[in-house]
Amino acid sequence: MEKNIGILDQLVRVLIGLVFIVLIFFGPKTWWGLIGVPIIAIAISGTCPLYSLLGLRTCRRSC
DSSP states (O other): OOOOOOHHHHHHHHHHHHHHHHHHHHSSOOGGGGGHHHHHHHHHHTOOHHHHHHTOOSSOTTO
16 A cells, blocks of 8 residues: 555554553543554554545645
8 A cells, every 4th residue: 555644643642552552551541542543553553544545645746
């Protein structure tokens, strides 16, 4: 798959994912914090399936 997530978008997604994961230990202590795992995985891969469906890109054409 072609990458469609820019560097800034990746950094924001990793930070949001880490916040969700931290909620498992310091917040309400529920399993909902595991939603951060796929968010981080999408950021690392550089390809967002929803962006692909909608035809969006946050990176340059050369990435």
